Amino acid sequence: MTNNALPEHGQPWDALEARMREMAQGDVKWRDGRTGLYIFNAGEDVARVKKAAYAMFSEENGLGPAAFPSIAQMERDVVSFGLALLNAPAGAAGAMTSGGTDSIVMAVKAARDHARAKRGLTAGLNIVAPTTVHPAFDKAGMMMDIEIRRVPVKDFLADPAAMEAAIDSNTLMIVGSAPCFPFGLIDPIEALGELAERKKVWLHVDACVGGYIAPFVRMNGVDLPPFDFAIAGVSSISGDLHKYGYASKGASTVFFRTQEMRDCMTFDAGPWPLGRMVTPTLAGTRPGGAIAAAWAVTQFLGVEGYREKQRQVTEARAKIEMGVAKLGFRVLGAPQLGIISFAHEKADALALYAKMHHRGWFTAALIDPKALHLMLSPKHNDVAHEYLADLEASLAEVLGGATDQMTARYAH
Numbered sequence: 001m002t003n004n005a006l007p008e009h010g011q012p013w014d015a016l017e018a019r020m021r022e023m024a025q026g027d028v029k030w031r032d033g034r035t036g037l038y039i040f041n042a043g044e045d046v047a048r049v050k051k052a053a054y055a056m057f058s059e060e061n062g063l064g065p066a067a068f069p070s071i072a073q074m075e076r077d078v079v080s081f082g083l084a085l086l087n088a089p090a091g092a093a094g095a096m097t098s099g100g101t102d103s104i105v106m107a108v109k110a111a112r113d114h115a116r117a118k119r120g121l122t123a124g125l126n127i128v129a130p131t132t133v134h135p136a137f138d139k140a141g142m143m144m145d146i147e148i149r150r151v152p153v154k155d156f157l158a159d160p161a162a163m164e165a166a167i168d169s170n171t172l173m174i175v176g177s178a179p180c181f182p183f184g185l186i187d188p189i190e191a192l193g194e195l196a197e198r199k200k201v202w203l204h205v206d207a208c209v210g211g212y213i214a215p216f217v218r219m220n221g222v223d224l225p226p227f228d229f230a231i232a233g234v235s236s237i238s239g240d241l242h243k244y245g246y247a248s249k250g251a252s253t254v255f256f257r258t259q260e261m262r263d264c265m266t267f268d269a270g271p272w273p274l275g276r277m278v279t280p281t282l283a284g285t286r287p288g289g290a291i292a293a294a295w296a297v298t299q300f301l302g303v304e305g306y307r308e309k310q311r312q313v314t315e316a317r318a319k320i321e322m323g324v325a326k327l328g329f330r331v332l333g334a335p336q337l338g339i340i341s342f343a344h345e346k347a348d349a350l351a352l353y354a355k356m357h358h359r360g361w362f363t364a365a366l367i368d369p370k371a372l373h374l375m376l377s378p379k380h381n382d383v384a385h386e387y388l389a390d391l392e393a394s395l396a397e398v399l400g401g402a403t404d405q406m407t408a409r410y411a412h
């Protein structure tokens with residue numbers, strides 16, 4: 001037996017809770033707003049609701065709608081809310097999944113089965129997407145033997161003309177993001193929709209990180225380009241509840257323009273000794289807690305609550321945008337939501353990243369092009385000035401360091 005084996009005697013919760021708190025000591029200080037990645041901190045009120053709802057239904061299983069009509073109802077409510085938010089036409093349909101990757105893989109599966117049925121496409125399929133789309137598409141491609149053709153972007157946005165040139169008769173799907181994760185920019189979905197209609201291919205809009213913020217930012221008066229089902233060529237959209245929906249982790253949504261498209265996602269598997277197993281998505285067991293928490297948070301916030309939380313996010317982004325510009329950074333593109341990337345001509349982004357990490361900030365960085373990256377939450381509106389002060393100090397260190405190195409080089 002190794003030291004890691006299960007203990008012979010169980011331990012009381014009090015002792016375990018203390019040990020778990022101790023384990024969390026080394027985690028990033030996300031409650032203070034010092035992460036720009038992984039966490040969507042909408043404050044204590046939302047946190048209380050999602051935890052309580054999750055705990056209340058943590059044993060229930062979304063696999064069994066007949067056994068748990070409660071969970072089935074909550075999923076229907078959440079899906080209807082998302083469809084309405086994304087301007088879905090009558091007859092559109094959707095489902096909850098465990099996350100953005102799950103939603104994307106399921107959309108690709110639906111598109112593939114739809115193309116098999118409608119276009120007779122069988123093997124050698126490809127998906128045409130800008131370089132900025134999430135690697136979830138590559139994962140789907142690996143699983144379903146579909147080539148992912150990444151096409152260079154223009155001014156950080158999907159380039160419809162270049163994408164058109166990459167489309168051939170085996171193209172199953174084209175993709176745009178609303179927004180893409182690297183730059184937080186909404187691709188020209190209208191032009192992609194026109195392209196999809198002309199080429200008769202499926203257009204998926206990856207709104208994993210935008211689906212539950214962009215509609216509210218628009219309601220708050222920001223002039224966003226169209227990106228949802230309002231564009232006729234859009235076949236499916238992914239939107240993550242566990243991002244700017246502020247739900248507990250393990251909750252996303254995938255939407256389809258028609259029920260027929262949605263039905264292409266269904267797995268009808270077996271038979272085995274229990275007969276056939278029919279599930280809307282890949283999952284068997286589905287966490288009642290994640291569905292319940294998503295339902296509770298959406299009901300708790302309502303349109304007004306979301307508008308206020310998302311206003312805090314865009315306000316934080318505007319503060320940081322102004323602050324970094326003052327420090328001499330260049331913002332990549334013109335972000336309108338909660339993600340921002342920026343680079344400094346004279347300071348190496350990865351050196352800055354290291355300095356900021358040392359000051360307790362856990363964020364992302366881009367390597368191509370090199371830039372700092374932030375994904376902001378309502379909480380960041382309280383700490384934007386701290387971030388900027390630390391960035392100013394880090395920048396001075398990096399620039400000073402560069403000068404020192406240069407002096408040293410010239411001294412030889």
Ligand SMILES: *Cc1c(COP(=O)(O)O)cnc(C)c1O
Pocket residue numbers: 098099100101102104134136177179180181206207208209240252
């Ligand atoms: C987060 C994200 C995904 C993947 O979602 P997960 O929930 O992490 O699986 C896909 N696309 C975009 C644009 C994202 O931001």
